[in-house]
Amino acid sequence: MAETVIDVQKLTKRFGDFTAVNHVSFQVEAGEVLGYLGPNGSGKTTTIRMLLGLLQPTEGEALVLGKSIRTQAELIRPQVGYMSQKFALYDELTMRENLDFYAGIYGVPGKQRAERVREVIASLELGGRENDQAGELSGGWRQRLALGCALVHHPKLLFLDEPTSGVDPSARRVFWDLIYGLAAQGVTIFVTTHYMDEAEHCHRAGIMFRGNLLALDTPSGLKASALPGAAWDVSPDHGGASLITALTALHDVPGVVRAGLASDQLRVITAPNAHTGESLLSVMKKAGFPDAKVEQVEPTLEDVFIALAGHDATV
Ligand SMILES: Nc1ncnc2c1ncn2[C@@H]1O[C@H](COP(=O)(O)OP(=O)(O)O)[C@@H](O)[C@H]1O
Ligand SMILES: [Mg+2]
Known part of the structure; x- marks a missing residue:
């Protein structure tokens, strides 16, 4: 030992x-x-x-x-x-x-x-x-x-x-x-x-x-333990100005634990088995982003920190 x-x-x-x-x-x-x-x-x-x-x-x-x-x-x-x-x-x-x-x-x-x-x-x-x-x-x-x-x-x-x-x-x-x-x-x-x-x-x-x-x-x-769900990169593909609109749309979707800005795209964390790439794409379509791209990514430790520390951590 x-x-x-x-x-x-x-x-x-x-x-x-x-x-x-x-x-x-x-x-x-x-x-x-x-x-x-x-x-x-x-x-x-x-x-x-x-x-x-x-x-x-x-x-x-x-x-x-x-x-x-x-x-x-x-x-x-x-x-x-x-x-x-x-x-x-x-x-x-x-x-x-x-x-x-x-x-x-x-x-x-x-x-x-x-x-x-x-x-x-x-x-x-x-x-x-x-x-x-x-x-x-x-x-x-x-x-x-x-x-x-x-x-x-x-x-x-x-x-x-x-x-x-x-x-x-x-x-x-x-x-x-x-x-x-x-x-x-x-x-x-x-x-x-x-x-x-x-x-x-x-x-x-x-x-x-x-x-x-x-x-x-x-x-x-x-x-694995702090982020039991999945992490996604979401590009609304409508120019920078619409990022906030996309963010607001994602915030209210069931199964979305967190959505935040990450440089020129959005980082989205979803609950376990709550979403697929397709379901997120359809959320984006309904919100007015037909050309959005969604990709599942490995979570970073920054994601882990934010998941653990909560909203206070983003200040
Ligand atoms: N001698 C001290 N008296 C009063 N507050 C202190 C003292 N030393 C540290 N602190 C406070 O304790 C907190 C933690 O400090 P510290 O351990 O230096 O943090 P870190 O190394 O993570 O930046 C801070 O809010 C700091 O202001
Ligand atoms: Mg220190």
Whole structure:
């Protein structure tokens, strides 16, 4: 059986009357990449800070690497890596000096430091820029260096808080490849993001909204359980101006769970066995769109999020 690396039971954090994290429970197994998805303010960072023992929970408990976050946090921190949302690099130090500095902070013995720094440079493909000042690096390189700093003491467990925020899509892809490489080496990874599509990169993904963990499953499991019906792309084919008319027509049709705008077409979610392509086409015809096109599509995690969080989520 897989080893449970993080075991969270009813973890709750209140700030005064405000509940930032509400009775959240989940487990993370060794070697897993667990994504923690949610929009800004949903409680992701607060959860990580509690798991690192940096913030005391109001209620609940969690074991991280078998240690209590309430009473044994000082035993947890040396064994985990943490890349915080506002990761701190020293701009005037070079890449190599930053890594060496963090190796010192994490207590890597002096004799092993140079070796570990070399290993991290090789495994994160940072070679060639070791002597550049951190302040001169682009966003993607800074992000990879920050990951290196969190890895320099060879942790078994990594917490990455929105590591891909603000970097361009190609750097995001490279970064996810690195995360996968680390997981393949046995590192367990807890990673937060507000980009819903990034859940596709995770073994399992949890969806947070306003402090509540709404669901946690594999990407395909989330799609199957949160969206038991079907997803459709509907193009009214009458020019952009009529999209709203088509949307209004679809809203009132029995069996249509949700209809929303998706760029220049409509995304429609229907209840299980409620509709076929033909039945939706006939709805569109009656609404005055004889040339409409309807295609069944794989739901996205954005669809899943909206289905779970409801109309509030679209604001
Ligand atoms: N120290 C604090 N005092 C009061 N409210 C806080 C504090 N830290 C976080 N919050 C609030 O808790 C909510 C969740 O914050 P956070 O965990 O940072 O969300 P996320 O990381 O998902 O963006 C936000 O509404 C935030 O304003
Ligand atoms: Mg955050």
